[in-house]
Amino acid sequence: MPPNLQAALYGILALLVAGTVIIGLKKWLRPGAGDHELWLRMRSWWIMAGLFVLAIAVDRALSIVFFALVSFLALKEYFSIIPTRRADRRVLFWAYAAIPVQYFWVYDAWFGLFIIFIPVYLFLFIPLKMVIVGETQGFLKAAGTLHWGLMTTVFSLSHAAFLLALPDAKNPAAGSAGLLLFLVFLTQFNDVMQFVWGKLAGRRKVIPKVSPGKTVAGFVGGIATTTLVAWLAAPYLTPLTGWQPIAAGLIIGIGGFVGDVTISAIKRDLGIKDSGSLIPGHGGILDRVDSLTYTAPLFFHFVYYLHY
Amino acid sequence: MSRALQALFFLLIVRPFLALVLGVNLRHADRLPQTGPAILAANHNSHLDTLLLMSLYPMAKLHRVRPVAAADYFLKNRVIAWFALTIMHILPLSRRPRKASTPQPSPEKGGHPEGHKGANEMPKPANEKPLAHIEAALAAGDILILFPEGSRGEPERRSALKSGIAHLMADAPTVPVVPIYLRGLGKALPKGEWLPVPFFADGWVGEPLSWQGDRAATMRLLEARFAELEQEGKAPAWE
Numbered sequence: 001m002p003p004n005l006q007a008a009l010y011g012i013l014a015l016l017v018a019g020t021v022i023i024g025l026k027k028w029l030r031p032g033a034g035d036h037e038l039w040l041r042m043r044s045w046w047i048m049a050g051l052f053v054l055a056i057a058v059d060r061a062l063s064i065v066f067f068a069l070v071s072f073l074a075l076k077e078y079f080s081i082i083p084t085r086r087a088d089r090r091v092l093f094w095a096y097a098a099i100p101v102q103y104f105w106v107y108d109a110w111f112g113l114f115i116i117f118i119p120v121y122l123f124l125f126i127p128l129k130m131v132i133v134g135e136t137q138g139f140l141k142a143a144g145t146l147h148w149g150l151m152t153t154v155f156s157l158s159h160a161a162f163l164l165a166l167p168d169a170k171n172p173a174a175g176s177a178g179l180l181l182f183l184v185f186l187t188q189f190n191d192v193m194q195f196v197w198g199k200l201a202g203r204r205k206v207i208p209k210v211s212p213g214k215t216v217a218g219f220v221g222g223i224a225t226t227t228l229v230a231w232l233a234a235p236y237l238t239p240l241t242g243w244q245p246i247a248a249g250l251i252i253g254i255g256g257f258v259g260d261v262t263i264s265a266i267k268r269d270l271g272i273k274d275s276g277s278l279i280p281g282h283g284g285i286l287d288r289v290d291s292l293t294y295t296a297p298l299f300f301h302f303v304y305y306l307h308y
Numbered sequence: 309m310s311r312a313l314q315a316l317f318f319l320l321i322v323r324p325f326l327a328l329v330l331g332v333n334l335r336h337a338d339r340l341p342q343t344g345p346a347i348l349a350a351n352h353n354s355h356l357d358t359l360l361l362m363s364l365y366p367m368a369k370l371h372r373v374r375p376v377a378a379a380d381y382f383l384k385n386r387v388i389a390w391f392a393l394t395i396m397h398i399l400p401l402s403r404r405p406r407k408a409s410t411p412q413p414s415p416e417k418g419g420h421p422e423g424h425k426g427a428n429e430m431p432k433p434a435n436e437k438p439l440a441h442i443e444a445a446l447a448a449g450d451i452l453i454l455f456p457e458g459s460r461g462e463p464e465r466r467s468a469l470k471s472g473i474a475h476l477m478a479d480a481p482t483v484p485v486v487p488i489y490l491r492g493l494g495k496a497l498p499k500g501e502w503l504p505v506p507f508f509a510d511g512w513v514g515e516p517l518s519w520q521g522d523r524a525a526t527m528r529l530l531e532a533r534f535a536e537l538e539q540e541g542k543a544p545a546w547e
Contacts, residue, residue: 090503276331
């Protein structure tokens with residue numbers, strides 16, 4: 001493993017320890033009703049960070065399997081919360097079957113198919129399967145919602161994994177895994193910073209109709225902190241130079257926010273608070289990867305255009 | 309031997325399958341009885357219901373959790389009967405109502421008299437005291453799984469409860485009956501389908517109840533508990 005990557009992993013470990021200590025101190029000095037929730041959330045961070053670090057530390061193939069699994073869980077959660085039609089039960093099976101195929105293109109570093117498989121071929125194939133089933137009542141809505149789920153949870157998220165398929169040589173600082181770590185860490189860090197800034201200084205709401213918890217201070221503070229950390233970390237983990245780390249920080253900060261509120265809008269539409277209960281303290285897996293569904297493709301294309 | 313096979317089946321197949329392909333979110337898990345005798349009464353939409361309910365218990369208690377299952381379905385051929393009795397440890401139940409105490413083989417159902425086929429595995433001929441072996445299991449402190457709707461029915465739709473469970477409750481009036489409302493498994497594997505499709509499953513455990521003195525009152529209470537749980541886990545119909 002490149003030394004920079006190792007150093008970054010130690011940095012994440014230090015942050016986890018710091019977060020745990022802060023929550024522990026808060027629990028001890030200023031006990032409150034939300035403590036247990038915070039504690040659960042912190043524990044889940046340890047588990048998620050542990051699994052992610054383990055995957056990228058072992059090898060590229062395991063990391064790709066890790067992301068395929070995340071896509072699967074996210075798609076399953078999506079199909080479980082949206083209204084699906086009984087007639088489409090087997091069509092959903094084909095949507096799930098697209099996951100291993102999409103991640104095989106990632107493993108094979110076959111960019112041409114990776115980038116069109118879901119937006120073109122699945123887009124054409126899923127309605128075909130639905131026509132064969134023959135149920136026309138609610139057809140358009142079903143075709144739209146099924147494909148939206150595939151685009152979000154499989155196509156978008158697989159961009160994070162495709163960073164690993166980029167040649168290591170173009171990023172001498174930390175290899176392709178450095179880019180992935182940069183993206184995933186900053187996306188999650190941005191989520192936490194938006195939450196923390198919102199708690200500390202949040203007053204005016206950004207989009208009360210969609211997500212009443214989001215404040216201007218959280219939004220601006222989060223983006224600023226994320227951009228600062230992006231600027232500091234970019235030389236060690238990415239090939240980005242000059243103004244580019246600042247732009248990457250803004251892309252991740254703003255993109256992460258949009259991804260978050262998009263899933264919030266869906267949950268509001270469906271009248272549910274959390275997308276699931278897979279991750280104690282966080283909700284479902286969609287609640288955790290919502291921001292990544294925006295940051296992964298945006299950051300990928302930014303880096304890909306500039307350096308590959 | 310049979311206990312070891314059951315443990316292996318659950319450890320290597322059922323639990324990984326439930327964890328990965330389904331994923332189960334159980335509300336009010338603290339209401340689940342940890343020791344028998346007790347009866348888990350759940351709505352029934354899928355063969356997966358039984359596997360899920362059995363997997364709620366730790367491996368050490370697995371052999372004490374006994375599904376009560378229709379003899380006409382699960383003992384109909386030797387392979388299924390072996391699986392049902394050896395792996396699932398079912399308590400076979402004759403689905404014919406108790407008042408028809410004289411066996412009347414109905415020709416239109418291709419009806420075979422009681423005692424045909426796998427029935428020799430049943431501790432007693434069904435028409436004598438059809439619940440005897442089930443009550444014996446309760447007396448031994450087992451946790452029974454019962455589907456009071458009687459069959460899986462339409463996926464993701466509750467059907468009326470059959471009063472069969474009341475007979476058992478009348479005979480064992482102190483045994484707690486814990487209603488459990490399940491949702492999602494009917495989407496994953498409905499009746500008549502062989503291909504499971506991944507969906508998250510949800511479960512709501514209700515407050516325990518017991519025999520209310522007469523059958524109608526008992527069934528009303530059980531029905532009310534199910535309606536409450538269904539309301540708590542309200543979701544749009546699956547059509």
